[in-house]
Amino acid sequence: MILEDFIVQTKTGLFCSYGNFYLDPKEPVVTAVISHAHGDHAVGGNQNVFCTKPTMAFMQHRYKKFAAANFFIKNYEAVFVLNGVAISLYPAGHMLGSSLVLMEYKGVRYLYTGDYKLEADDTCEPMAFVKADVLITETTFANPDTKHPEAIEEIKKLNETKSNIMLGAYALGKSQRLIAMINQHCTQKRILVHHSIVPFVKIYEELGIRLGKYEVYDRKVMKNNQVDLIYIVPPMVFHSYFKAINVVRIFATGWKHLQNNNEIQLYISDHVDWDAILETVEKVNPSEVWTTHGSGTHLQNYFGEKLVVKLLN
Structure with a gap:
C-alpha cells in the first residue's frame, strides 16, 4: 500500500x-x-x-x-x-x-x-x-x-557568427556540457573560460570526463582576437556586463525570459x-x-x- x-x-x-x-x-x-x-x-x-x-x-x-x-x-x-x-x-x-x-x-x-x-x-x-x-x-x-529543441542543432547556432561571443551559462554542469559540445560541433571556435568556472571543469577532468580544448580567460587574448572566441561566463558576470561591446551576447538556458535582449537565442536545457x-x-x-x-x-x-x-x- x-x-x-x-x-x-x-x-x-x-x-x-x-x-x-x-x-x-x-x-x-x-x-x-x-x-x-x-x-x-x-x-x-x-x-x-x-x-x-x-x-x-x-x-x-x-x-x-x-x-x-x-x-x-x-x-x-x-x-x-x-x-x-x-x-x-x-x-x-x-x-x-x-x-x-x-x-x-x-x-x-x-x-x-x-x-x-x-x-x-x-x-x-x-x-x-x-x-x-x-x-x-x-x-x-x-x-x-514547452518543448526543448535538439541541443546539437542549438549549439550549431554559434557557427552563424564570426564575432566573439559572451556565452552565459551556469558554472556547474551547463558550462562543462557546452565546452564539450562546442569542441564537437563548432570546431573553429576558441573557448575561453571564466576563472570561477575552471575549478568545476578541473573536477570533471579529474573524474575522467574529456571536455576538449579550452583556455582560462585572458583579457589580452580577447582584446587581440576579434573573431571566433567564445568566452563562457557565469550568470552574475553575464548580467553585470550587459553593455559589453564587440561581443555577441548569448545565454544558454531553457527559460524564454532569460533569452530576452540576446542577439542569438540558445535553448539548451538540462x-x-x-x-x-x-x-x-x-x-x-x-x-x-x-x-x-x-x-x-x-x-x-x-x-x-x-x-x-x-x-x-
Whole structure:
C-alpha cells in the first residue's frame, strides 16, 4: 500500500519520516540524501550526506570545510538502508553524478528524480529508467507548450557568427556540457573560460570526463582576437556586463525570459520538457505521480482520472 505521507514537503525540504532523512534539504539537517550538487539541491552544513562521488567533490569545492560533517559515497545501484528504508541511486542524466533516488519500504517503490533529462550528454551518465509505484518528479518545464529543441542543432547556432561571443551559462554542469559540445560541433571556435568556472571543469577532468580544448580567460587574448572566441561566463558576470561591446551576447538556458535582449537565442536545457516527462511516466509506469520543483497542474489536467497526480509543493 502506498503511504501518502511517505514523502512530505516541509519548510526544510522533502522529508521522509519513515527513514528520518531529507531529500535535497534547503537548510542543514542531520541526514540528507543529495541528488546532485546544484545549490538549490545541495546546501552545506549537513551532518550526514549520502550521495555520489562527483556530488561530494563539487560540494567540497563549493562549501570547503562546511560541505558536510560526514559524506557517505554511494555507487549507482548500491543499496543502503536508513531506518528500514532501502535506498539506491541511479543516473539522472542532469549533470555529472546526478541521481535518481529509489526508496523501497514495505514492498512499495518510491522514485525521486531530483533534476533530470533524457537527452544525450557526453559529460554525464545517461538517465536510467527505473520501475516504481510512485514517481516523484520535478516539473520545472511541465507545460505542454514547452518543448526543448535538439541541443546539437542549438549549439550549431554559434557557427552563424564570426564575432566573439559572451556565452552565459551556469558554472556547474551547463558550462562543462557546452565546452564539450562546442569542441564537437563548432570546431573553429576558441573557448575561453571564466576563472570561477575552471575549478568545476578541473573536477570533471579529474573524474575522467574529456571536455576538449579550452583556455582560462585572458583579457589580452580577447582584446587581440576579434573573431571566433567564445568566452563562457557565469550568470552574475553575464548580467553585470550587459553593455559589453564587440561581443555577441548569448545565454544558454531553457527559460524564454532569460533569452530576452540576446542577439542569438540558445535553448539548451538540462531539464526534461513536457514530452520527456510523459515518456518518463510511461517507462517508470507508476500508480501515482507526485510533483515538486515547479507546477504539476498541467500533469493533473492531462492525466485526469487515468493516473493520480499529487502536488507536493
